Amino acid sequence: MVTTRTAVAAIGAAAAIALALSACSSSPGSEPGAELDPDRAVELDFAWWGDATRGALYEEAIAVFNEEYPNITIRQQFQSWADYWTARNTEAAGSSLPDVLAVDAGHAVMYGQQGQLLDLTTQIGVNLDVSEVQESLLQSAAVGEAQYGVPIGTNSLGLLYNTALLDEFGIAPPEEGYTWEDYADFVSEISAAGAAQDPPVYGSADFTGNMQMFSLWLTQQDIAPYRDNEIAYTREHVIEFLRLGEQLRGEGVFTPQETLAQLQVPAFNVGVEAATINWASSLGGAITDLGSDDIGLMLPPSGPQGPHMSSGISIALAASANTTEPDAAAIFIDFLINSPEVGEIFGTTRGVPATASQRDGVVVEEGSVDARVLDYAATVEAVATGTPAEEFESFSSIEAEWIRLGQELQYGNITIEEFADTYFTYVDTL
DSSP: OOOOHHHHHHHHHHHHHHHHHHHTSOOGGGSOOOOOOTTSOEEEEEEEEOOHHHHHHHHHHHHHHHHHOTTEEEEEEEEOHHHHHHHHHHHHHTTOOOSEEEEOHHHHHHHHHTTOBOOGGGTBTTTBOOTTSOHHHHHHTEETTEEOOEEEEEEOEEEEEEHHHHHHHTOOOOOTTOBHHHHHHHHHHHHHHHTTSSSOOBSOSOGGGOHHHHHHHHHHTTOOSEETTEEOOOHHHHHHHHGGGHHHHHTTOSOOHHHHHHOSSOGGGGTSBSEEEEEGGGHHHHHHHHTOOOEEEEOOOBBTTBOOBOOEEEEEEEEBTTOSOHHHHHHHHHHHHHOHHHHHHHTTBTBEESSHHHHHHSOOOTTSHHHHHHHHHHHHHHHBOSOOOOOOTTHHHHHHHHHHHHHHHHHTSSOHHHHHHHHHHHHHHO
16 A cells, blocks of 8 residues: 555544544543552553563562562563564554553653653652652653653763683774774774684674664764754765775675674674674673673774763653553652662663662672773763753664664665665655
C-alpha cells in the first residue's frame, strides 16, 4: 500500500482528534499524586534492557525495595538493546507499555510526545524526589513542562583500548588531544599489525556508522545537532564526517560487518577489536568478558574546539501513561534513583548515579571499575564545555536509519553521497 503525504496528514489529524477526545476522560495517571495505602497489594510490570548479570542486580535491589514496600510486587522483564526497543515500540503502538520502563532520553521524548508516558510532575514532591538530579539532565527527558523520565545515571563516551594487545603489537595509545584523523591512523596501525593473527584483530568497527560519534563530531565543530526539535546539520556535514572513514573502508581496515553479525557480544569484548569508542560504563562488561583488566580508558578524539565533552543520560526511568498504579510506579522510580543501597548494588554499571545519595552508596575501592569510571567522569567534567545536546523527538528512528545505511556503506552497496541523500529523504518522512 502506498501512503501519500495527504493521507499521512489525515492520519495525523485523526490521531490528534483521538488524543483530544481521550484527554476528556480521567485516568489514574492524570490525577495528582497521593500516598499509597501500605495495606493494598499492588503489582507493577518493570522492563529494562541488559543481560542476566544486570538482572541479578535488579533482583537484589527489588528485594531491598520489598523490605520497605512488601505490598508492591515487581514483575521484571528484560531484553537485549535491539530486542528491547522492538518490544517497547510494539507495546507503544497498542498503548500498553509496562508500568515502569527504562528509556534513553530520545525515547523519553518520543514516547512522551506520543502520549504514551506519564507526566511525572504530578508525582514530584509526593512520591518522587528529584531534588538531587541536575536540571539539565531532567530537561533531557522532558517536553515543555512535562517530565516524562528521570535519569538513573549519566554517561560519557570514551576510547577503550586493549593494552595487552597494543603492547603485543608494539603500538602506543593516542596522545592527549589527538584528532579524528589521528584516531583513523591509530585504527589502521592496529589492523595492519593484527592481520597476521588467527583470527585477525582489527583496530575498531567503522566509527562513522555510529550516530553518537557524528553528534560528538558536530559539537566539536561548534554545531548543535538539533534545535527546537529540528535537525540543524546539513547533507554536507554528513558527507564530511563519513569521509573520515572512507580510506579505511576501502582498505578493509574496519571490522567486517560479516564478523560483527556473528558475535553475540561487542567485538572489543572478545578481543576481535583492540579499540572502541563506547560509553564509559561499558568498561566493567568489557573487563568481565575479556577476563582481564588490561583496558585503558581515555577521552575520545578532539575537534577544532577540543574534546567538547559533556555527560548525558545513560538510563532514565519512566512510567506508562496507562498504568493503573501511578503512585506505586513513582515510589519504585524514586527508590531506584535515590536509594544508597541501590548505588552499592549497581555501582557504575548503569552510569555514574545521577543523585548524590546514590553516589554516596557506591563502594569505591582503589583501582576498581567503579573507581576508574568515576575518575573518568571527573576528567570529562574538567573539560566539559556545555550541557547535553537538545534531544530530537525522532532520534531513535533516525539513529536506526543511520545504522542501516552505515552497514550498507561498509558492504559497499552505496556511496557516501547516496548515504546522505537516502538519510535526508528518510528524515523528510518524519
